[in-house]
Amino acid sequence: MRDILVYASNHRTFTPSMRYAASLAARFGARLNAVYVQEPVTIVPSYAAMQLVAEIRRFTNEQIAEALGQREKFCAWACGLGVASNDWLVIEGGMREAMAQTGNWHDLLVLGLRGETGWSGVAEVGQVLLTCGVPCIVVPEDRMPAAAFQSIAVAWNGRAESVRAMHSALPLLRRAENVTLIHGEFVDPLAAVTRVPTPDVEAYLVQHGVKVRKRLLDTGDDEAGAALLAVAGEARADLLVMGAYGRARFSEWLFGGATRHALEHAAIPVFMRH
Template identity: 25%
Template sequence: MTYKTIVAVLSTAEDAGKVTDHALALARRTGGHIIGIHAEAPVVVTLIAPMEYPDPNAVLQLQDRAQQQSRAVEEAFRSRCERDDISYEWRLFTGSAGYASAGVIDSARSADIVLAAQFDPDIDGPAREDIEDLLYESGRPLYLVSNAQAGPAPIERVLVAWNGSRESTRAVFDALPFLTAAREVEIFAIDPPETALQSRDFCGAELAATLARHGVRATVSSGASEGRSVADALNHRATEIDAGLIVMGAYSHSRLRQRLFGGVTSALMRGARVPTLMSR
């Protein structure tokens, strides 16, 4: 298994450069083809004007601004791909649905992996709903490029967040190309339960044995949250072992519950310190 079709979902010129650089680093290793996608939102005008008609000049200015951003995103994407002589194509979609538009989702569903920028409420980038839509609707692994790093670095150590769920299982096997290429993989369980079928000390041991048959050198460890959130514990462990990637299942609990009360997925969408591959 390898990533041959790589979709890079690009929002602004700033995140387009970072996400494209990560997609290129992956494509160079796999000989993959990159599809750059930008969803240009139509202009929505809410203005107080005589006779309730918006000023046409204001509408034109907003449309021009959106088109300028699209051109800047395309230029950031094309210039990098042409510089690296990588097989690529560009797709522009316009619609109010953003990342959930039919064109974006259809393109993502035909890919091996989808890359996007991490959610950051302080910048004009993807919204949390955009990333949720990609996770829920595409059916593909989503690689979130962390805001904490300027560019891609070789991924030599991978931290697998393991809780035995369907989602975490899916993420592990979606991430196999990264795991087989890494020098070290740690399967990390936080507050693992003690059950009649498995001791907490051996949580993840069977997964490690399966990965070993793929040539993955995986170790198993566990930790206690000790009053921290699971997201904080994962970030802390990733920093401790100098991991270049976190692999985790997304939304083991319902999307509505995550939206209302928060959760590990939502927290790492916002605050992961390294790139994170999520699957559900």
């Protein structure tokens, strides 16, 4: 984990998710890039005068200039937290597109959840999760969590999303003192068509230097999210690893029940990958 990207929801303060990302980067000796996105104002009434259009452009330019002026402040702040390699990026454009393109150059994206800005709600964070293409740690901004990684809970049901999330989280799992594997069941409707041997997940983790304690989870889909958070709480986990289940086609942003519940109610950061 060498390159970490964090979303800067504003250009005036350093949010809890930014502090979490800086602590994570310092632990791994990774580079930290913060990105501020200035979304353009595109909805202008057809009868709007050119003066209004010019005023919108002027306001946008001022916001971008002010954001660019924070680069030195951010770099000094990150260095003070032990992150020597860092940068401050400012992008004008759509949030989803900006994160998808910038994320291509990074191993991990850190997002704030339940904060004070428009892109910290569950639906908005979900749009980024389902389209950015990189693993994400979603940090509850109302909790001020520490990047400890002493105890990690891993939600496992054999689906592709949970496999990708667990594999991406291996650098964190290797550092944890305790790893709890929350083992659920998933019946693949395509199993009769495509028969792929399912590896032993515990053996796989041991092979990668991760020893686990297994907890079976026998609950329906409607209760899975609450049950996952309950087990993570019992294990005193400071991070929950799980797949992000959902669809991101056209204008449809739909999460599965467990994913949505975790984002709505998690008191700890959640490592997710779609």
